[in-house]
Amino acid sequence: MEKNKIVYPYIPNSVPKIREQMLAKIGVEDVEVLYSAIPESLRIKNGLQLPEPLLSEYELKRHVEELLKKNISCDDYLSFLGGGCWQHYVPAVCDEIANRAEFLTAYGGETYSDLGKYQVIFEYASMLTELLEMDVVGVPTFDWLAAASTSLRMAARITDRSKVLVSQAISREKLLHMHNYCPPEVTSIETIAHNPKTGLLELADLKNKLTADVAAVYIENPGFLGTIETQAAEIAKLAHTNESLFIVGVNPISLGILAPPGSYGADIVCGEGQSLGVRMNGGGGLTGFIAVKDVDEHVGELPTLLISITEEEEGTGFGFVQARGERTSYAAREFAREFIGTTTGLWGLVNAVYLALMGPEGMREIGETILQKSHYAKKLLAAVPGLQIPFSAGHFNEFVVNFDQTGKKVSEINKSLLGYKIFGGYDLSKDYPQLGQSALYAVNETHSVQDIHRLSEALKEVAGWTKR
Amino acid sequence: MDKEVRLRNYHAHKWDEPLLMEMSCEGQRGILVPRAEAEIRQAIGDAESLVPAEMLRKEPPDLPQLAQPQILRHFLHLSQMTLGTDVNIDIGLGTCTMKYSPKINEYLARSPKLTELHPLQDVDTLQGILEIIYRTEEFIKEISGLDRVSFQPGSGSQAVFTAVSIVRAYHTARGEGEQRNEIITTMFSHPCNAATPATAGFEVITLMPEENGLPSIEALREAVSERTAAILITNPEDTGIYNAGIKAIVDLVHQAGGLCFYDQANANGVLGKVRALEAGFDMCHFNLHKTFSAPHGSLGPATGALAVTKELEKFLPLPLVVYDGHRYDLDYNRPHSIGKVKGFLGNPQLVLRTYAWIMSLGGAGLESVAETAVINNNYLDQQLMGIPGIVKPYHQGEIRLDQIRYSWQKLSEDTGVGTEDVERRMTDFGLQGYWTSHFPWIVDEPFTPEPTESYSKDDIDYWAAVMKQISKEAYADPEKVRQAPHRGPIGRIDETPMMDAARSAVTYRQYKKLKERAEAENNG
Numbered sequence: 001m002e003k004n005k006i007v008y009p010y011i012p013n014s015v016p017k018i019r020e021q022m023l024a025k026i027g028v029e030d031v032e033v034l035y036s037a038i039p040e041s042l043r044i045k046n047g048l049q050l051p052e053p054l055l056s057e058y059e060l061k062r063h064v065e066e067l068l069k070k071n072i073s074c075d076d077y078l079s080f081l082g083g084g085c086w087q088h089y090v091p092a093v094c095d096e097i098a099n100r101a102e103f104l105t106a107y108g109g110e111t112y113s114d115l116g117k118y119q120v121i122f123e124y125a126s127m128l129t130e131l132l133e134m135d136v137v138g139v140p141t142f143d144w145l146a147a148a149s150t151s152l153r154m155a156a157r158i159t160d161r162s163k164v165l166v167s168q169a170i171s172r173e174k175l176l177h178m179h180n181y182c183p184p185e186v187t188s189i190e191t192i193a194h195n196p197k198t199g200l201l202e203l204a205d206l207k208n209k210l211t212a213d214v215a216a217v218y219i220e221n222p223g224f225l226g227t228i229e230t231q232a233a234e235i236a237k238l239a240h241t242n243e244s245l246f247i248v249g250v251n252p253i254s255l256g257i258l259a260p261p262g263s264y265g266a267d268i269v270c271g272e273g274q275s276l277g278v279r280m281n282g283g284g285g286l287t288g289f290i291a292v293k294d295v296d297e298h299v300g301e302l303p304t305l306l307i308s309i310t311e312e313e314e315g316t317g318f319g320f321v322q323a324r325g326e327r328t329s330y331a332a333r334e335f336a337r338e339f340i341g342t343t344t345g346l347w348g349l350v351n352a353v354y355l356a357l358m359g360p361e362g363m364r365e366i367g368e369t370i371l372q373k374s375h376y377a378k379k380l381l382a383a384v385p386g387l388q389i390p391f392s393a394g395h396f397n398e399f400v401v402n403f404d405q406t407g408k409k410v411s412e413i414n415k416s417l418l419g420y421k422i423f424g425g426y427d428l429s430k431d432y433p434q435l436g437q438s439a440l441y442a443v444n445e446t447h448s449v450q451d452i453h454r455l456s457e458a459l460k461e462v463a464g465w466t467k468r
Numbered sequence: 469m470d471k472e473v474r475l476r477n478y479h480a481h482k483w484d485e486p487l488l489m490e491m492s493c494e495g496q497r498g499i500l501v502p503r504a505e506a507e508i509r510q511a512i513g514d515a516e517s518l519v520p521a522e523m524l525r526k527e528p529p530d531l532p533q534l535a536q537p538q539i540l541r542h543f544l545h546l547s548q549m550t551l552g553t554d555v556n557i558d559i560g561l562g563t564c565t566m567k568y569s570p571k572i573n574e575y576l577a578r579s580p581k582l583t584e585l586h587p588l589q590d591v592d593t594l595q596g597i598l599e600i601i602y603r604t605e606e607f608i609k610e611i612s613g614l615d616r617v618s619f620q621p622g623s624g625s626q627a628v629f630t631a632v633s634i635v636r637a638y639h640t641a642r643g644e645g646e647q648r649n650e651i652i653t654t655m656f657s658h659p660c661n662a663a664t665p666a667t668a669g670f671e672v673i674t675l676m677p678e679e680n681g682l683p684s685i686e687a688l689r690e691a692v693s694e695r696t697a698a699i700l701i702t703n704p705e706d707t708g709i710y711n712a713g714i715k716a717i718v719d720l721v722h723q724a725g726g727l728c729f730y731d732q733a734n735a736n737g738v739l740g741k742v743r744a745l746e747a748g749f750d751m752c753h754f755n756l757h758k759t760f761s762a763p764h765g766s767l768g769p770a771t772g773a774l775a776v777t778k779e780l781e782k783f784l785p786l787p788l789v790v791y792d793g794h795r796y797d798l799d800y801n802r803p804h805s806i807g808k809v810k811g812f813l814g815n816p817q818l819v820l821r822t823y824a825w826i827m828s829l830g831g832a833g834l835e836s837v838a839e840t841a842v843i844n845n846n847y848l849d850q851q852l853m854g855i856p857g858i859v860k861p862y863h864q865g866e867i868r869l870d871q872i873r874y875s876w877q878k879l880s881e882d883t884g885v886g887t888e889d890v891e892r893r894m895t896d897f898g899l900q901g902y903w904t905s906h907f908p909w910i911v912d913e914p915f916t917p918e919p920t921e922s923y924s925k926d927d928i929d930y931w932a933a934v935m936k937q938i939s940k941e942a943y944a945d946p947e948k949v950r951q952a953p954h955r956g957p958i959g960r961i962d963e964t965p966m967m968d969a970a971r972s973a974v975t976y977r978q979y980k981k982l983k984e985r986a987e988a989e990n991n992g
Contacts, residue, residue, distance in 0.1 A: 008833060010568050010761075012924035013840050022847045022925060031839045034846055034867050035741060037710040042746045048610055053830030057572050060828050064576050064820070070596030073584035077593070081586040084811060091499050093536060097543045099578070105552035107564055107764035112892050113900045115957040116485070116549030117766050123488045126976035130529045135977050139767070142622040143811040176786070176807035180633055184669035221523075230520045257515060259523050282597055283587030283812030284769060294978060296969050308972035309487075309979050312959045317484045319961035323972035329663030331907045334672040339663035341625025342757065345767030349543075356488055356539045357498035360528035365501050368515035372504035375512050394520055418590060426588050449505040 006055065074280070078451055079423040082398045082442025083224070084144060084171055085283055086275050088253065089446050094277035097353045098346060107342075111321050118320035121307045121345070124352035131255050131355065131363070132269050133262025134291035138304030140273065140348035145174045147270035147288030148218065148249055149181035150338060154268060154290075154301040155216035155245040156185040157337065163188040163213045167201055169223035170249070172431040186215070196434070199227035199391030199400070201235060210242050216268075220249040221261065225432075226398035226440065227391050228258065236265025251275055252289075254396045256363025257371065268292055277354030278347045287347035300327060303337040366445055370397045373452065374443035380456040381441070386463045390435065397444050401425060403437040406463040410439045416462035422455060471926060473933040478898030479955040481548040488542060489976045492532040498539050549957040551900045553764070557927045559848070560894070560902025562871040562916030563658070563706055565734045565758035570828070573761070573821040582820060587812035591797055597816050598796035601789045604823045611834070612732075612752050613745020614775040619756075620785045620814040624733040625660035627753035627772025628700065631729045632668045633806040634751065634776065634783040635698040638727060641804070648697035648726070654683045656705035656873075657731055659906050670697060677910065681707045681862030685716055696726035703730065703747075704737065706905070706916060707861075708845065708868035718748040727751070727780075733772070735759045736920055737842050737870030740835035744775065751776045760822040771818035785809045840921035841870040844928060848919050851932035857882060857939045861911045871918035873911050880913045885942035885949045887913040892960065893941070893952035897934045 008014045013022060019031075028034060035043075054060040074087045081087075097103065106114050125137035141147045152164045166178065168191040178189055190209055193202040201219060210217070217239040221229045229235070232248070239246040247268045248261035253275040261269045269291040278285040292298040299306075308323035329336035358366065378399050382389045386406035389399065403410055414424040425439035432438065443452065504512070516524060534542075551558075558566035576582075585597060605617040621627035632651065639648040651665035652673045662672050673691045675683035688699075699721045704710045711717070718728045730744045730752035736759050744752035756762045756771040764770070776784060782804040790799045798813075829837065849872060852858050857879025860872060876887045891901040905914035919928050942949050951960060965971035973979035 006833070006836075008829065008836060010570060010828075011836055011840050011921045012927075013844060013921070014836055018925055019840075019843065022843050025850055026843070026846045027850075031843060034839075034842045034869070037712055037867055038738075038742055039712050039715070042715060042742050044613075044740060044743055044746065048740045048831035048834060050607060050610060050826065050831040050834070053833055054827050057828075060824060061572055061576065063827065064600075064824050065579070067596045067600055068576070068579050068581040068820075070599065071581045071585060072589075072593035073581055074586050074589075075580045075584040079586055079589075081588050083588060085587055087584065087586060089502070093499075093540050093543075096540065097547070099574070100544070100547040101554035102547040102550040102552040103766050104574070104763045105554040105569055106550050106766045107553070107566060108561055108767070108903060109551055109900050111961065111963075112895045112953050112956045112958065113551045114549075114766075116546030119485065119487075119546050119549075120543070122974070122976075125974060126487075126489055126979075127531055129975045129977050130531055133529075136975055138974075142626060142768075145808060145811050146622075173808045173811055177809065177811075180807045180809065228520060228523050230523055233522065255525065256529065257519060257525055259525050260529070263526070279583040280586050281583050282585035282594070282816040284815035284817045285583075286811045287769075294981070299969065299974075306972070306974040308966050308974050309976075310961055310963075310966065310972075312961055315484075315959045317482065317958045318487065319958050321961065321963050321966050323966045323974055324969060326967065329659050333659045333662035333674070333907075334666035336663050336666070338667045339625050339629060339660050341660055342623040342755075342764070342768045342770040344622070344765075344769045346765035346769060349766060352488075353539070353543055356532055356534060356542075357536065358501070359496075359498055359531050359533045361497060361533070362499060362501055363529060363531065364525075365503065369502055369504050371515040371518045372508050372512045375518050376504070376508040379511065394518060394523075414590065418593070423586065423589055423593075445502045449507050452508075 074423065077421045077423050078454060080425050080441045080443065080455060081423050083426040083440055084272060085280050085286065086442060086444060087280055087446060088275055088444055090277055090279055091354065091357050093357055094350050094353050098350050103346060103349055111319060115320060118307050120349045120352050122309055122320055124348045127352060127355040128289055129291060131252055131260065132291050133260035134269055135294035136299050137289055137291045138302045138306055140344045141288035141290060141304065142343050143286035143288045144249060144270065144272035145177040147290045148174055149178045150303060151247045151268045151270045151290055152178060152182050152216060152218060153185045153338060155247060157301050158297060159215040159245060161213050161215035162186055164215055165190050165192050165206065165209050165217045167192055167194065167219040167223060169194045169225045170220055171224050198393045199225055200229055200393050201231060203231060206235065206238060210238060214242060214244045216245040216247050218247040222251065222254060222396040225391065225400050226395040227393040228396060233264040240265065254367060257367030258396065273347060273351045276351040278350050285347065287344035301337055303328065303340055305340065369445045373447055374399065377441065377443040377452045380452060381459065384456055384459045384463060387459065390438065398440055398442045400428065400435065400438050401441055402435065403463065408464065410437050413462055417458055420458040422458055473929050475933060475937055476898050478896060480895060480957040482957050483545040483549060485542065485545045487976065488532045491534055491538065491542065494533055496533045496535045498534055498536050556898060556900050557923060557931055558900050559917050559919040559923055559928065559931045560900050562903050562918035563734055564903065565736050565918060565920055567761055567920040568922040569761050569763035570825065573824045576824055577817045577820055582817060595796055598789050600823050601816060601819050602791050602796055604819050605789065607826050608754065608773050608775055611739065611743060612775040613743045614752065615778040616781040616784060617773055617775045618784045618788065619771055619773050619819050620810045621772040621774055622810045622815055623768060623770040624753065624755040624772040625664060626809055627774045628660050628731060629664040629667060630774050630785060630809050631751045631753065632664045634780055635727050636668055637783045637806050638780060639697055648695055650695045651697050652691050652699040654701055654705060655910055656707055657700060657702040658733060661700040661731055680864055681709045682711050685713055688717055688720055692720060692724040692726065694725065696721060696724045698727040698729055700729045700731060704869045706873050708870060708872045709862065709866055710869055714747050733758055737838055739838040740831060741838055750780060756818045756822045761825040762818045762821040769815045769818065771815050837921045844919040844921065844923060845870050845872065848917060848928050848932060852935060855936045855939045857942065871916055873905060873914055873916045875911050876913040876915065879939060879942055883942040883946045885946045887915050889949045889952065890938050893938050893949045894934060895953040895956040899931065899934055
């Protein structure tokens with residue numbers, strides 16, 4: 001009893017007297033008896049060597065806040081970073097629902113405990129299908145990386161083929177994920193080049209590589225380098241003629257204004273939901289989705305949980321229950337399609353709230369605003385001496401800026417921009433050496449016209465063409 | 469003295485909440501969004517002119533159109549029809565380690581200094597969060613006894629998949645990748661220990677429990693060979709029985725050339741008591757959303773912290789946090805890494821909560837967590853074992869740690885009331901339906917409570933009293949239990965059609981089709 005004199009607020013039974021009562025009820029004198037099954041040789045000697053605890057809540061708060069203060073956030077500086085995580089405006093209602101204790105602390109409860117949670121998941125899936133023009137969406141995946149890799153594996157299972165063709169214009173992280181996650185169902189991942197002038201997919205390269213063993217062609221729209229792929233319908237046709245599936249990755253915030261992938265032939269759609277009302281959280285806001293058409297063998301290859309609507313036996317309410325659970329690894333262990341588990345349920349709920357708030361008009365308007373602001377930024381940056389816009393194709397929220405003529409590296413430019421309290425675009429020079437010294441700039445609805453001018457003025461100075 | 473337990477005559481919120489898609493009122497707006505300033509519009513023109521014609525959306529998406537108060541009310545109703553851990557005595561979800569997620573940690577995690585970080589910022593502007601990650605890694609190293617930790621995996625299952633990927637990379641690097649294609653696990657380990665190796669292409673061998681509830685060393689001896697890549701094993705398993713022969717298991721697999729992975733998703737009963745190091749494991753993982761108090765978030769976001777030995781460090785996913793004594797950095801220059809398992813930095817907000825939780829408890833506090841969880845479980849066991857209809861399988865006089873898989877088999881034989889009936893009836897007393905078991909059910913009519921350190925003696929008494937009451941009802945009036953819930957968010961529903969693709973509808977689009985089909989059949 002001696003060693004546990006502290007009464008911990010999170011541990012009600014740490015009160016010595018209660019602990020004694022409970023031990024008495026169990027019929028042992030010391031808690032060590034309960035550990036007697038563990039061989040002495042396996043026990044930790046001398047306890048854990050951890051720092052002295054900060055027992056009061058105040059001290060803890062102060063300590064952690066001191067650490068957090070060492071961060072400089074995108075609220076502190078003006079940010080033009082994107083590349084798979086974006087600083088969009090988060091409506092207050094999204095935060096309100098994300099922070100609801102019932103949702104925040106729910107877990108594996110099912111129909112009779114967590115009916116409300118299941119209904120939100122159903123509504124999440126339903127609204128995404130409308131945005132994507134697809135028919136079925138599973139519960140959220142970890143992120144776009146996981147959603148894309150699973151989409152490729154699904155295609156391999158559906159077509160019984162093992163090779164996939166992937167646009168070169170995807171993030172290096174995603175390609176690394178695919179290479180680790182996709183074998184053994186996918187044994188070969190080949191990239192298709194993009195045209196260095198337009199930024200669009202090189203159709204000749206696709207045609208060359210589209211052999212009889214290709215399970216799927218994967219593109220993103222807009223692509224990782226920002227460009228809107230205008231040949232999407234043609235790519236779909238090429239893939240389908242080859243009896244390959246056409247998979248499209250999207251940033252869903254573009255789809256109030258851009259054509260939904262379901263309208264141009266996508267068989268499987270995946271993407272990143274963080275842009276729909278989830279805070280960046282240093283990347284911890286990522287959440288992926290996978291959508292298919294109502295083709296039974298496609299739905300059957302989704303490894304994720306599915307929540308179906310049904311009706312009360314007696315009464316007026318809607319019921320929501322897990323559907324077709326036999327597909328999942330919870331039921332089938334090693335015979336399942338792929339493993340599943342906890343992913344990003346809370347962010348799926350937030351996506352649902354966001355789409356409900358935005359509605360069709362909100363989604364169209366935000367698409368328009370982003371398009372106009374990012375094009376304005378591109379225009380301003382193109383006019384900065386030494387800066388070039390390498391791709392001629394249209395873009396949505398992101399575009400590539402090349403700095404080769406400034407004689408400076410992007411890393412140097414970005415370091416200098418920090419002096420102006422600006423986070424410059426993501427440095428592409430490591431991932432895409434063929435683009436020289438280039439950066440990916442993301443502009444969205446949160447950038448005011450003044451913000452954009454501030455960036456272009458700062459770039460004029462740091463690019464070294466303006467005498468100060 | 470023991471207080472008398474007063475059972476609550478609970479009634480769940482039953483809002484009969486309509487579908488958002490059917491609440492739509494044309495023209496209403498939930499939020500207005502910023503528009504481009506006049507200066508921009510003049511310079512750039514219409515947005516539509518900026519999109520190539522073939523890529524313009526033709527039809528607006530059929531999303532609901534609703535004003536803000538109605539949207540908020542809808543989602544609040546649905547939150548009220550969800551029994552999170554904060555609002556109920558969440559003892560039932562065994563193996564999930566439902567514990568209190570301290571509110572101060574939520575407050576800290578909502579700081580814009582965390583939520584408004586972009587993962588690709590210059591590392592000089594991320595020094596606070598990198599320091600937190602680095603320090604938390606030091607803690608997990610001590611708690612596991614292993615040498616390096618990755619917080620990349622976004623869940624326990626993804627951590628196990630990452631471990632399996634490392635197994636594959638390790639044997640491939642030694643030229644034995646083709647040969648070592650079998651991974652061994654046990655039936656009472658989480659299904660992901662079977663599913664993740666299969667996902668990565670391994671053959672899976674599952675050891676079944678013997679009469680004492682544990683896999684036998686003889687069965688393992690039969691299973692290991694030059695094809696063995698690894699064993700993935702939990703201890704204690706779902707039964708709560710500590711396998712004292714764990715070292716022999718590890719040694720046997722090592723002798724055969726395989727690696728040993730310790731699934732510690734739930735380490736709640738053994739924190740500060742035992743760890744991967746002493747038993748000789750090469751890897752282990754902890755679910756930060758279970759043992760380390762981060763909230764479960766309606767199934768995530770989550771983190772499975774993966775700890776490995778020095779020998780396996782080089783295979784860990786990208787990136788790792790490094791510190792040179794002055795500055796924290798992200799190390800991407802790791803040529804042997806398996807690559808990426810999760811975007812960017814994983815879920816740093818989970819690491820922050822873990823850091824704060826460990827800092828609030830220290831080493832002695834973590835031991836108090838484990839001890840209290842084990843005391844709570846054995847205290848609950850004392851009460852449950854007196855309830856008619858409950859059996860404790862594999863019982864040979866041993867002491868269980870933090871959870872126990874029980875069986876209502878006797879109740880089912882005596883009354884026809886099964887574990888899922890009991891589960892539904894629990895809702896009527898304000899409790900989350902308990903966790904039965906993963907499939908297949910090795911234990912008949914199973915249920916698996918886990919009273920973590922967060923529950924008071926009174927909470928446990930209440931939970932046990934509900935079990936006692938339901939048992940009593942089952943013997944006296946079994947129909948009452950079978951027809952439950954009576955006061956839940958919804959009455960009983962028939963789940964069998966949901967196994968059928970043609971009768972389930974997982975989106976509103978499918979639901980509309982289903983209804984149209986039913987109508988056509990009725991008319992025809």
